Amino acid sequence: xxxxxxxxxxHWLGDSEFGQWLGQSPIRIAGLFVVHLAGLxxxxxxxIVISLRLLGIGFLSGPAARLTRDVDPWRTAGLVVTVVSxxxxxxxxxxxxxxxxxxxxxxxxxLLALIFNFTWFRTVTHAREGRFSPWQNRVTAVLALLLWxxxxxxxxxxxxx
Amino acid sequence: MAVLExxxxxxxxxxxxxxxxxxxxYVEGTHVLALSLSxxxxxxxxLRLLGAxxxxxxxxxxxxxxKGWMLAGFGLMFVTGALLFAAHATKAYESWSFRAKIxxxxxxxxxxxxxxxxxxxxxxxxxxxPVPPPAARMAGLMSLVLWLSVIAAGRFFAxxx
Numbered sequence: 001x002x003x004x005x006x007x008x009x010x011h012w013l014g015d016s017e018f019g020q021w022l023g024q025s026p027i028r029i030a031g032l033f034v035v036h037l038a039g040l041x042x043x044x045x046x047x048i049v050i051s052l053r054l055l056g057i058g059f060l061s062g063p064a065a066r067l068t069r070d071v072d073p074w075r076t077a078g079l080v081v082t083v084v085s086x087x088x089x090x091x092x093x094x095x096x097x098x099x100x101x102x103x104x105x106x107x108x109x110x111l112l113a114l115i116f117n118f119t120w121f122r123t124v125t126h127a128r129e130g131r132f133s134p135w136q137n138r139v140t141a142v143l144a145l146l147l148w149x150x151x152x153x154x155x156x157x158x159x160x161x
Numbered sequence: 162m163a164v165l166e167x168x169x170x171x172x173x174x175x176x177x178x179x180x181x182x183x184x185x186x187y188v189e190g191t192h193v194l195a196l197s198l199s200x201x202x203x204x205x206x207x208l209r210l211l212g213a214x215x216x217x218x219x220x221x222x223x224x225x226x227x228k229g230w231m232l233a234g235f236g237l238m239f240v241t242g243a244l245l246f247a248a249h250a251t252k253a254y255e256s257w258s259f260r261a262k263i264x265x266x267x268x269x270x271x272x273x274x275x276x277x278x279x280x281x282x283x284x285x286x287x288x289x290x291p292v293p294p295p296a297a298r299m300a301g302l303m304s305l306v307l308w309l310s311v312i313a314a315g316r317f318f319a320x321x322x
Contacts, residue, residue, distance in 0.1 A: 030320060034313045037196065041312070044194070045201025048230065058226030061218060070215045074208065152194050160186035 003104060014094030022092035029092050036085040040152060042078030046071050047148050050125055051141035056134065064137070068125040102161055106154035113147040168250035180248035188248075192241040198234025200308045202227035210301030212292030219288045249322055256321035262314035269307040276300035 013019050022028055052058030053067050090097050097103045124132050124140045132140075171177055180188055208214035209223045246253055253259040280296040287293045293301075 026320060030317055034309075034316045037193070037312050037316060038309055041196045041201045042204060044197030045204060048197060048201065049205055049227070052226060052230075059215075059218070059222065060226075061222055066217070067215070070217075071205075074214055149194065149197075152197075153190065156186070156190040156193055160190075 003098075006098070010094045010098045013091055016091075019091045019094060022088060029089060032085050032089050032092075036082055036089060039078045039081030039083075039085060040155075043075060043082055044078075044148055044152065046075030046078055047144050050075075051145055054125070054137040054141035056137075063129045065126050065128065097158070100158055102154055102157040106151060106158065109147065109151045109154055113151050116143065116147055165251055165254065168254050171247050171250045174247065176244065177247040177250070180244050185245075185248060188241050188244050192238060192245060195234050195237040195241065196312065198230050199238045200234075200312065202231040202234060203308060204305060206231075207301040207304045210293055210297050210304075212290075212298065216291035220284060220293065221288050252322055253318070256318055258314050258318035258321055262311055262318060265307055265311045265314055269304065269311060272300060272303045272307060276304075 014023075022032075049059065049071050050064075050068055053060070053064045059067050121140060121144050124137060172181070205214065206223055206227060209216075209218070209220055215223055276297070280294060280300065287297065292298070
């Protein structure tokens with residue numbers, strides 16, 4: 001299945017009354033960008049907090065799983081806010097976003113980051129102390145940071161390249 | 162206007178020119194993603210002050226764990242922000258969003274300063290409290306609101322360029 005199979009959905013979305021209404025106003029889109037950035041900041045910094053524990057350089061009292069349980073509600077809220085605002089921004093300019101190389105790279109990275117987040121990352125960060133070696137924890141942290149910051153970098157690139 | 166002449170001269174320096182004509186996407190991208198290190202880590206400390214996250218962890222542990230990253234993050238924000246300013250100094254000076262951003266930054270700084278001079282002086286008394294005293298919660302809430310406003314003003318400023 002290639003990107004082109006999604007074309008009809010993209011055009012339906014972009015041509016919809018709601019999509020047109022969103023895209024018309026720079027103020028509406030700017031407001032959505034603020035929400036998108038705030039959500040992203042929470043998601044990325046939540047990832048930093050958990051990674052500091054996995055790397056053994058911060059939040060060292062108690063097991064990693066407890067820190068994860070503490071951070072997860074806010075971090076997941078950040079993810080949901082970022083994704084929902086991102087979908088609305090996309091709806092406001094669907095066809096031109098969809099044709100962009102960096103948009104497609106961002107979506108591919110986002111898919112990878114999400115799969116990683118809800119499989120490997122979730123398993124390691126919720127595991128009881130000692131189940132994974134310090135090196136497995138460190139590799140998990142580095143991968144999480146690379147993937148989520150990679151999504152951010154690709155997102156910024158959409159605006160410029 | 163002496164100020165405008167001076168800012169115009171700043172734009173004409175080689176730094177202003179390089180940022181404006183080629184480095185802008187990289188400097189701006191770094192400025193946006195460094196939000197996660199600066200505002201992002203502050204947000205987790207604020208959530209702890211509010212008693213909204215990491216309640217079972219001493220406030221000091223949260224602060225000590227993010228302190229270095231927070232300083233590095235704000236250092237990066239200041240340097241990239243100064244470079245972006247050099248590239249578009251006169252437009253920034255004339256933009257109401259930019260003026261609002263600087264005013265909000267000053268307020269966020271003042272809030273932090275007052276917090277450290279008042280309730281934070283007695284931190285030992287409430288360091289382990291799941292929910293810190295009202296003055297500390299107020300400082301945390303003000304910080305979250307002010308930083309979100311700084312992000313919003315910064316994002317709206319992009320439309321004045």
